[in-house]
Amino acid sequence: MTASTNGNTAVARHSVVIIGGGFGGLYAARALRHAPVDVTVVDRVKHHLFQPMLYQAATGALSEGDIAPPIRDVLRRQRNTEVLWGDVTDIDLESREVVFETIGRSERVSYDSLVVAPGAGASYLGHNGFAIHAPALKTIEDAFELRGRVFRAFEMAELERRSERRDPLLTFVIVGAGATGVELAGQLAELSRHGLKRNFRGFNPQDARVILLDRADAVLPTWPERLQRRARQYLQRLGVEVRLHSTATGIDADGVDVTHQDGSTDRIQAYTKVWAGGVQASPLGRILARQSDTTSDRSGRISVRPDLTLPGYPEVFVVGDLMSLKRLPASAEVAKQSGRHAARTIKRRVKGHSDDRQFRYHDRLAVVSVARFRAVARIGGLRVAGSVAWLMWFAVHLVRLTRFKHRLSALAKWTAMAFRRKRRQRAGDRHDLAADGEPVARSESGQSQRRLTG
Numbered sequence: 001m002t003a004s005t006n007g008n009t010a011v012a013r014h015s016v017v018i019i020g021g022g023f024g025g026l027y028a029a030r031a032l033r034h035a036p037v038d039v040t041v042v043d044r045v046k047h048h049l050f051q052p053m054l055y056q057a058a059t060g061a062l063s064e065g066d067i068a069p070p071i072r073d074v075l076r077r078q079r080n081t082e083v084l085w086g087d088v089t090d091i092d093l094e095s096r097e098v099v100f101e102t103i104g105r106s107e108r109v110s111y112d113s114l115v116v117a118p119g120a121g122a123s124y125l126g127h128n129g130f131a132i133h134a135p136a137l138k139t140i141e142d143a144f145e146l147r148g149r150v151f152r153a154f155e156m157a158e159l160e161r162r163s164e165r166r167d168p169l170l171t172f173v174i175v176g177a178g179a180t181g182v183e184l185a186g187q188l189a190e191l192s193r194h195g196l197k198r199n200f201r202g203f204n205p206q207d208a209r210v211i212l213l214d215r216a217d218a219v220l221p222t223w224p225e226r227l228q229r230r231a232r233q234y235l236q237r238l239g240v241e242v243r244l245h246s247t248a249t250g251i252d253a254d255g256v257d258v259t260h261q262d263g264s265t266d267r268i269q270a271y272t273k274v275w276a277g278g279v280q281a282s283p284l285g286r287i288l289a290r291q292s293d294t295t296s297d298r299s300g301r302i303s304v305r306p307d308l309t310l311p312g313y314p315e316v317f318v319v320g321d322l323m324s325l326k327r328l329p330a331s332a333e334v335a336k337q338s339g340r341h342a343a344r345t346i347k348r349r350v351k352g353h354s355d356d357r358q359f360r361y362h363d364r365l366a367v368v369s370v371a372r373f374r375a376v377a378r379i380g381g382l383r384v385a386g387s388v389a390w391l392m393w394f395a396v397h398l399v400r401l402t403r404f405k406h407r408l409s410a411l412a413k414w415t416a417m418a419f420r421r422k423r424r425q426r427a428g429d430r431h432d433l434a435a436d437g438e439p440v441a442r443s444e445s446g447q448s449q450r451r452l453t454g
């Protein structure tokens with residue numbers, strides 16, 4: 001065992017380093033709170049991001065504080081745990097060290113057990129140039145960026161009297177009709193149909209077009225057919241134009257080029273474009289794969305052993321979106337359960353047990369909310385759609401959101417947000433009065449250019 005980096009402990013305790021304070025990492029850390037180990041959580045941002053609510057922040061329904069509590073604050077009562085703000089750049093599996101860049105310097109922290117939970121980013125499927133014009137929605141900066149673009153488009157439309165110039169400003173294109181794309185399309189439609197009522201004089205926000213594109217033949221392609229149809233109906237009732245078998249082949253400042261299944265093409269003039277087309281696991285996966293005898297799948301997810309360890313390195317656990325095991329989906333629930341499983345194995349080993357258990361995923365609720373009182377849900381073999389599914393979505397998010405926060409205030413705010421349609425969170429937009437046509441603050445890789453931002 002190595003000496004702990006925590007406090008002044010005289011006796012070296014088992015040291016656990018956790019990379020990432022997202023769902024996998026945070027739930028691993030919390031499951032270790034009473035264990036006789038020293039835990040170090042390293043994250044390149046200071047907050048735990050509740051990604052399933054990002055689109056609510058992007059459309060002005062929730063604020064940053066609602067969905068991104070500080071990791072340090074969440075873990076404040078956990079005396080065996082320290083939180084370090086740093087961007088992990090390397091993992092040395094032989095010397096058991098994690099290297100990270102932090103405020104102006106490079107640091108190392110050694111481990112006896114390592115939990116790798118850095119999640120995934122957006123994948124532009126080889127078209128990295130799209131990132132400049134169509135941001136993805138993965139980080140809190142992404143949500144601000146998108147919020148800025150959306151409200152700026154409405155403000156610009158208010159100043160524009162010529163309809164041929166105003167229409168593209170009021171056209172919103174979302175590329176990718178998976179869960180994120182569907183939820184975002186629903187939110188943008190609700191925002192324009194209800195949230196901005198009577199806010200503008202020069203046009204009616206209800207005239208805004210929301211277009212959802214996907215090259216697949218259905219929305220929510222991995223979901224049961226009946227729920228796909230219901231989700232599509234809900235979107236269409238909100239006025240979302242769902243265009244399937246349609247691939248975005250070009251995205252620039254003024255719009256999107258689309259190629260259809262029969263080879264025909266067309267162009268959508270649109271100021272605001274959002275990418276919800278794919279994900280790519282953290283580059284830390286490549287670092288692990290290079291040093292171990294491990295394979296990764298198309299999205300860069302690392303194949304792990306059934307107990308979630310890296311082949312050849314039983315002290316290294318890979319959890320959450322970076323882990324590939326039995327085609328489990330990249331979801332918050334998988335991340336939480338896998339993080340907890342890694343923590344349990346570490347606790348058992350510290351107690352002297354050597355019979356590691358396999359990870360068993362308990363398939364709980366999966367739910368996609370399209371609009372108020374309109375959602376689709378799977379619970380094991382059960383399929384539910386409509387207001388019952390929406391109430392399930394509401395309840396699940398209520399429990400998750402209030403877990404790390406002041407429960408009463410979070411409960412009141414979330415309930416008001418979910419049942420009313422007002423969008424009051426419109427501040428914090430860096431691009432408000434910039435003169436150029438399109439706000440650009442992103443690198444071509446689609447990643448935020450700012451590092452070590454809270």
Ligand SMILES: Cc1cc2nc3c(=O)[nH]c(=O)nc-3n(C[C@H](O)[C@H](O)[C@H](O)COP(=O)(O)OP(=O)(O)OC[C@H]3O[C@@H](n4cnc5c(N)ncnc54)[C@H](O)[C@@H]3O)c2cc1C
Binds near residue numbers: 042120319
């Ligand atoms: C818009 C959106 C909506 C979603 N909706 C749902 C939903 O409704 N239901 C559902 O189940 N799932 C949903 N998901 C998926 C779910 O959020 C993820 O599957 C889950 O967050 C994965 O957890 P994780 O711990 O693996 O990664 P994350 O939660 O992404 O956490 C990774 C953490 O690691 C940190 N990190 C990354 N790289 C480094 C590094 N090099 N150094 C230090 N720290 C690093 C990050 O800052 C982050 O805090 C959604 C995702 C998105 C983007």
